[in-house]
Amino acid sequence: MKLATWNVNSLNVRLPHVLDWLTSNKPDVLCLQETKLEDFKFPYEAIAEAGYHSVHSGQKTYNGVAILSLAPAEDVTFGITNFIDHQKRVISATVDSKRIVCAYFPNGQSVDSDKYIYKLRWIQALHDWLSKELKNHSELVLLGDFNIAPEDKDCYDPVGWKDQVLVSQQERKAFKEFEALGLVDTFRLFEQTDSSFSWWDYRMGAFRRNMGLRIDHILVSQALKNSCRASYIDKEPRKLERPSDHAPVVLELE
DNA sequence: ATGGCTTATTGTATAAGA
Numbered sequence: 668m669k670l671a672t673w674n675v676n677s678l679n680v681r682l683p684h685v686l687d688w689l690t691s692n693k694p695d696v697l698c699l700q701e702t703k704l705e706d707f708k709f710p711y712e713a714i715a716e717a718g719y720h721s722v723h724s725g726q727k728t729y730n731g732v733a734i735l736s737l738a739p740a741e742d743v744t745f746g747i748t749n750f751i752d753h754q755k756r757v758i759s760a761t762v763d764s765k766r767i768v769c770a771y772f773p774n775g776q777s778v779d780s781d782k783y784i785y786k787l788r789w790i791q792a793l794h795d796w797l798s799k800e801l802k803n804h805s806e807l808v809l810l811g812d813f814n815i816a817p818e819d820k821d822c823y824d825p826v827g828w829k830d831q832v833l834v835s836q837q838e839r840k841a842f843k844e845f846e847a848l849g850l851v852d853t854f855r856l857f858e859q860t861d862s863s864f865s866w867w868d869y870r871m872g873a874f875r876r877n878m879g880l881r882i883d884h885i886l887v888s889q890a891l892k893n894s895c896r897a898s899y900i901d902k903e904p905r906k907l908e909r910p911s912d913h914a915p916v917v918l919e920l921e
Numbered sequence: 922a923t924g925g926c927t928t929a930t931t932g933t934a935t936a937a938g939a
Contacts, residue, residue, distance in 0.1 A: 676927075676928070676938080677927085677928055677929080679929095680927090680928070701928095701938085703928075703929075727929085727930090728928085728929055728930070728937090729937080729938095774937080774938060774939055775939085776937080776938085776939085782937095814938095814939070831939095832939075833939060866939070868924090868925090868926075868938095868939070869925095869927055869938095870924065870926045870927090871922095871924085871925055871926085872925095873926095909927085912926085912927080912938085
């Protein structure tokens with residue numbers, strides 16, 4: 668079983684890349700973030716023609732999350748239970764008996780902004796909700812754009828970025844609290860080349876110079892840990908014309 | 922270089938992303 672996550676930065680613009688990627692990679696599940704589409708504008712038909720079911724929770728301009736799957740998505744839920752949020756950042760479903768939680772974490776903007784406070788509150792709410800979800804779903808996958816680089820090696824310039832948003836101590840502590848729930852950062856289960864990143868700024872030729880961060884992640888519950896076979900970042904779509912600034916991250920389960 | 926792109930908006934400048 669192949670699972671993937673990809674922040675597409677507007678599905679309207681990136682649909683051709685997504686369809687090509689589905690066709691050439693044939694994942695069982697592809698989770699998308701930042702579709703930036705209202706539900707009635709979601710391209711259900713074009714994706715169905717590629718052989719995929721879709722469930723989506725979106726809004727105009729910002730946010731928006733979707734789960735694309737070969738098998739139908741069951742028991743679809745939206746958002747975080749007991750956390751009121753008009754921003755469409757979480758969609759969950761059961762696919763092939765695995766609970767899939769697709770999440771677009773807030774960016775936070777900067778550590779001294781109200782958006783950073785919201786980010787930390789949002790993450791805490793997700794954590795508390797997942798601690799309960801894990802009791803009902805032993806095989807759970809949390810994947811998406813976390814907007815957190817967990818360690819210094821997940822940032823091209825940890826000295827220059829020290830204490831900035833995406834790498835701050837509080838965000839990294841929050842990431843570790845997901846791990847304390849038993850969730851495993853599957854990318855690090857496998858040998859990886861140094862300077863492996865999933866996002867590169869559009870500016871400054873950042874991709875060409877590999878000035879990136881690893882902020883997109885696939886975490887699995889303990890029950891799935893021993894089923895993991897490979898994890899990698901697919902940089903190919905980032906090389907295309909008009910790319911998303913994020914690359915897909917892939918996990919292969921047995 | 923307190924933003925060098927990119928996207929979306931009842932747009933022609935602004936907000937947001939990361």
